[in-house]
Amino acid sequence: MAFVFRWLIAFLLLSATWNPTRWNFYRWSMENWDTRLSIVVLAGLVLLVGYIIYLRATLRSIGPLGMALVVAVFAAVIWVLVDIGWLESGNSVVNQWLAIIVASLVLGIGLSWSIIRRRISGQVDIDDVDEG
Template sequence: MTQSGSLGGFLWRWIFALVLVFGTFNPTDYSYISWALGSASQFGPAMAIVGLIQLIGWIVFLRATFFSLGWLGIVLGVALLGSLVWLLVDMGWLSLDSGHAMVWVVLVVISLLLAFGMSWSHIRRRLSGQVDVDDVEDGRG
């Protein structure tokens, strides 16, 4: 199996998704949103560059996720991951008593959904033997 379709490939995509999601927002003061909305912050070129890099990352991840999974796949993914969280809470392995804990769990779920969206074409090809090809406009109208 190639690196792109392996567990290692999925883990790399998840790491990048975690960095993107947590870098954009998290309950600590260490995120782009906290930086940009902080009272001592002044918008400048560094903030613009970081914001544009994050915007590009979000567009790449969201576009791949929507094309790979579609709305039905996204809804099923959210339902599956939400049920998994429910199971972990029910078993006592996870506590959502604080608001911050719930935010962290939601952010991890979003990152997992983005990683699955980025990886789904590879997973589907391995399971079914079918290759996904994005619809490409041929210039005819």
């Protein structure tokens, strides 16, 4: 359940920043840049903090190669789904949502990887040891 929560937060972060609908930070900030610059900057900084937390944890836990492997696995899954006819590759909106889902899964796995590895292997990362 903890992984689902971490993935959901990553999904909300990515889809709040940009998605194929008109309800996203990018479009809202472009429309309100002149009239509400302070709010645009504040919202952008809040999103940036979220990205720094997720990207730093993901890079530390699985690294760039691990991120590439996770993307490759999900890309192969999507390829199989297109190949068997369950997904249509020509739908731009679906492709954009799939990209957001895959990116959020990469970030969710990256944030949860130390916990998953500890449960599978029994090994504890040095960052996981409580001092005191």
